[in-house]
Amino acid sequence: MFITELFKIQYPIVQAGMAWCSGWELASAVSNAGGLGLIGAGSMQPEVLQLHIDKTKANTDKPFGVNVPLLYSRIDETMKVIINSGIKIVFTSAGNPSTWTSILKNEGIIVVHVVSNLKFAQKAEAAGVDAIVAEGVEAGGHNGREETSTLTLLPLIIKNTHIPVIAAGGIGCGKSMLAVMSLGAAGVQIGSRFVASTECSAHQNFKNTVVQLPDGGTRLSMKKITPVRLIKNSFCNTIESMEEKGVSKEELLQYAGKGRTRLGMFEGNMEEGELEIGQVAANFDTIMPASDIIKEIMLSFHEASNKVKDTFCNKW
Amino acid sequence: MFITELFKIQYPIVQAGMAWCSGWELASAVSNAGGLGLIGAGSMQPEVLQLHIDKTKANTDKPFGVNVPLLYSRIDETMKVIINSGIKIVFTSAGNPSTWTSILKNEGIIVVHVVSNLKFAQKAEAAGVDAIVAEGVEAGGHNGREETSTLTLLPLIIKNTHIPVIAAGGIGCGKSMLAVMSLGAAGVQIGSRFVASTECSAHQNFKNTVVQLPDGGTRLSMKKITPVRLIKNSFCNTIESMEEKGVSKEELLQYAGKGRTRLGMFEGNMEEGELEIGQVAANFDTIMPASDIIKEIMLSFHEASNKVKDTFCNKW
Numbered sequence A, B: 001m002f003i004t005e006l007f008k009i010q011y012p013i014v015q016a017g018m019a020w021c022s023g024w025e026l027a028s029a030v031s032n033a034g035g036l037g038l039i040g041a042g043s044m045q046p047e048v049l050q051l052h053i054d055k056t057k058a059n060t061d062k063p064f065g066v067n068v069p070l071l072y073s074r075i076d077e078t079m080k081v082i083i084n085s086g087i088k089i090v091f092t093s094a095g096n097p098s099t100w101t102s103i104l105k106n107e108g109i110i111v112v113h114v115v116s117n118l119k120f121a122q123k124a125e126a127a128g129v130d131a132i133v134a135e136g137v138e139a140g141g142h143n144g145r146e147e148t149s150t151l152t153l154l155p156l157i158i159k160n161t162h163i164p165v166i167a168a169g170g171i172g173c174g175k176s177m178l179a180v181m182s183l184g185a186a187g188v189q190i191g192s193r194f195v196a197s198t199e200c201s202a203h204q205n206f207k208n209t210v211v212q213l214p215d216g217g218t219r220l221s222m223k224k225i226t227p228v229r230l231i232k233n234s235f236c237n238t239i240e241s242m243e244e245k246g247v248s249k250e251e252l253l254q255y256a257g258k259g260r261t262r263l264g265m266f267e268g269n270m271e272e273g274e275l276e277i278g279q280v281a282a283n284f285d286t287i288m289p290a291s292d293i294i295k296e297i298m299l300s301f302h303e304a305s306n307k308v309k310d311t312f313c314n315k316w
Helices: A003-007 A024-032 A046-059 A074-084 A098-106 A119-125 A149-159 A174-182 A205-209 A235-246 A249-256 A258-266 A277-282 A291-312 B005-007 B024-032 B046-059 B075-084 B097-106 B117-125 B150-160 B174-182 B204-211 B236-242 B249-256 B261-268 B279-283 B290-311
Strands: A014-015 A039-040 A062-071 A091-095 A110-115 A133-137 A167-168 A187-191 A218-221 A228-231 B013-015 B039-040 B064-069 B088-093 B110-115 B131-135 B165-168 B187-190 B219-222 B228-231
Touching: A014 A024, A014 A039, A014 A291, A024 A039, A024 A046, A024 A062, A039 A046, A039 B228, A046 A062, A046 A074, A062 A074, A074 A098, A074 B261, A091 A098, A098 A110, A098 B075, A110 A119, A119 A133, A119 A149, A133 A149, A149 A167, A149 B150, A149 B174, A149 B279, A174 A187, A174 B150, A174 B174, A174 B290, A187 B261, A205 B013, A218 A235, A228 A235, A235 A249, A277 B150, A291 B174, B013 B024, B013 B039, B024 B039, B024 B046, B024 B064, B024 B290, B039 B046, B046 B064, B046 B075, B046 B117, B064 B075, B075 B097, B075 B290, B088 B097, B097 B110, B110 B117, B131 B150, B150 B165, B165 B228, B174 B187, B174 B290, B187 B228, B228 B236, B236 B249
Parallel strands: A014 A187, A039 A062, A062 A091, A091 A110, A110 A133, A133 A167, A167 A187, B013 B187, B039 B064, B064 B088, B088 B110, B110 B131, B131 B165, B165 B187
Antiparallel strands: A218 A228, B219 B228
């Protein structure tokens, strides 16, 4: 089953729920363009989330959802907002899905959980989720300790689970979408490419930095706390040299302090902020409306599919 | 152009030249089965390489080649053996291709260079190589400092160079081969899958460990020296805890000592040896003759191509 059926959407494209980047404007634009827009609740207080849900409803009549990091401190209030607002699709990440999955499913909500290894995929399936996002190490933001790439993680999870698997990490165009779908993905989750959209709520400085990023411009940082893929700026480089010296988790937490993602991605401080983006940012260089991004992805997906048909079927 | 034309082989599959794993037996088996077998000169003294070249010639009349790490201490003698033996295909890695490419090409040798980032790809192209191997961070053994995955690295290099690009890292079956070829690769280089072959010269203990590896079973280690992807065993875990404490490069080199790859991969010490393998080892579990591996890869490649034709052309 493709996720077009599961979510009742036109294209098998989910826009990742991302802190400071995906509010109502991006989510509704993606849903209106035929993808699945997700509000990223990770950077929202419950009251702010309520506002974004209301605005998304006012701006699209298509399906949309909310992404919730399960380790969030006000998780009970956040889930109450989601359930009371009649949200029909929830993506959970960064935590154990066993507590919330049954509660959400009892409310008739479709639940998808994001994982970075096979063990968590099997746990999520056992918890009763409707689909899994298999996210490779090339993805931006929080990341798995196994550091397994999408190309290796995706087939492993597909082979060893029995529910739809959505591929994430390293996908920013229709060719890479075809690549993972030919591996058996039921759809794709795309984050970084939608950061470089007109409707993304991040600071313009951040979007400009993202589209100029070279390969090797990110680093999997803070492994002693929770691995997170960041743009190499002053903050990230300081963390790197602290890590090379072997400083403790506490020293790292103290230096990082609070509010670094807001400072960077929302307020536009490109040196002292924590800037989360995937490796795939090296592969695109334009900021466009979300609907144009989806059109471009689907166009190159079809070109790539036809090329496979014409070139590889019956060859060799 | 596909590498079937460049190398005059039946299938666009290169068997990676790997220390302690790919001697004459594996290289000739792969070439006889229609791929391109490579002798891995990295673990061979020039005299030993000569022996393996002679035996490969005696065992196949198909094209084969030699992989040479350019930082090898006896590089001049190694290259002399290669040139004097009439070798027609050389893959170079781990070093600067500008010195040797023109010398080899003047001898009529096809030269391919392995890279892990765009800058080195462009340098290799400028040096005059015939093709590039774009190797992602999921690959086993020596690895790039950028830690870019195959899914992100490959399209970037294809877009910004003008010669055939061979994909490497994370490819162990026909589906993943189709995935990278649909991204525009001219062929694939496969290492780990051929370690688990009957003809691989590694110790049986190592092959058995490889086919039982779970996801997350490897680690990108020794970043202060040269990043290398290793199986997490006693040696690798000790390096990890030393790195977490911030020990110096010198202390790491002293602990590692000499001969660890031989001890592990060739002599079969699974705890104290240095065991190089790619993440994709988690995705297969059988040891087979190289010819069966190639047959299985091509079968699933064709199945996957037909599935793309039937499923994705004209859908959505």
